[in-house]
Amino acid sequence: MGLEFENTDVLIEEQKMTDKQKSNKKELTAWEIVSISRHPKRPVLQDYLSLIVDNFVELHGDRYFSDDKAMIGGFAEIGDQKVMLIGHNKGKNTNEHIARNFGMAKPDGYRKALRLMKLAERFKIPIVTIIDTPGAFPGLEAEERGQAEAIAKNLTEMASLEVPVICVVIGEGGSGGALGIGVGDKVLMLSNAIYSVISPEGCASILWRDAAFAPDAAEAMNITAKALLKHGVIDEIIEEPEEGAHSDYKAIAESVKKAIVKNIKPLKKLSVEELIQHRFEKFSGMGKFSINQSATSR
């Protein structure tokens, strides 16, 4: 069994939708959805910032090493909600992609995210995280500074945050790099976003011995919003315009805003104990296994 993070290649290339996909309402394949989730014109966090966030006060730095531009965060107003907004930001053109490392955060990014979450917790501010990354950055300095520790720490700390946490997967939910800001009371996902333990290319290169089998791996791993809702990994799907989020920025941004506001409100009514207990039970219930030979789902 290989490392599951092998070959998380960033394949941001022009993905042209075929006419057939455009005109046909038939269900998209997992691989077609992968293409849409990586569409070069797909709205990224900074698009949502300008479309649905008022009064964004960006806060920088992890206080240990650097300010990771792949992960941004700060105070934000979304509708009538004042929140701490944290998320991966891929950038919108080649220069920005490079500056923001294609949304692949280093430990510094995860530590910045945690710093802001703990700040929000102290002042009872709900947290909204926006997930859009091919994966955590696989580089020498990331390993050196403890990529694994940074993500693991976030998973542990997020489990007991005393404020509501809403996570929205807007594009690519790449493995531990996504989950590192993904432990929420409600996990929402755009209808053409993906969320996966490893990239389809990475899975194919290990289990099929050839990255060209990525479409098969994408199908097999159940990485689409629809499949993940069925398996209890996410709570709600935010429907995109028919041709994908990139075809109508305003429409998808409005839907995202509505979904965030709608989901925060009931969570704010819960006591801290209830909130943490519900979150613990939610993640305790993840996964399917067998007990005494008979398959169970819970």
Next chain:
Amino acid sequence: MAWYSETTTVKKNSKKELWVKCKKCQSHIYNTEWQENHNVCPNCNYHDSITSYERINLIFDENTFVELFDNISPADSLNFVDLKGSYKDKYEANIKKTGISESVVTGHGKINGIPAVIAVMDFRFLGGSLGSGTGEKILQAANYAYDNNLPYIVFSASGGARMQEGALSLMQMAKTCAGVARLNKKNIPYISVLTNPTTGGVSASYAMVGDLNIAEPGALIAFAGRRVIEQTIGEKLPDDFQTAEYLLEHGFIDSIVNRKDMKAYLSNILSFYSNKSN
């Protein structure tokens, strides 16, 4: 509910080959010497894998181990099929091959008289990968420690998350860490022991958030694979990159402990936690 089983019968390596070749220094060692040394090379101190039950025997006092949650095994909830066949066939073959039902064995026992809950991963079972059953057992064992106010020790040996369970395996990272978070809140000791290898999703979850992170010598401990990083940065990495020694140097583990000393080390640590002197 039958959570308990009788004290587990320990499966000994029954191979009768006279010599073992060390994977690191290539020396040939007498099999009996190799086994008496618990799969550690007497020549170069290479710590080879050992089975969960061998590990448990090394750590717990004789006849104190009670296995828990051994009724949990994998499920093929995605009907996953790759080129080599179905996930279901694969794990069923692994259950037959190893005699254990998931990639981790859980239970409680005593370490030099001090009670503790333990989870020991077994690399033979699907590369020690983190599946839903693995995550469930690690969480249940954490909950057992929580309910009974017992220290929790996890020995990791894993290639990472189990791809054949898709995002369900990814979620085990959050699930197990949620268990650790509860231990933290209740001030229950949690010690993580990282053995060769501890990589990917296991390193990025419960294995790296011990109150203490202890490692065996030479263990590979990594988030991303060496090959991927070399591709990313376009250069060769140093030989000791991602070893236990490298992580110690960079501040991510507390100590490197030889296998033969692990029991005494752990019981010494636990004695500080249970110190009730004035």
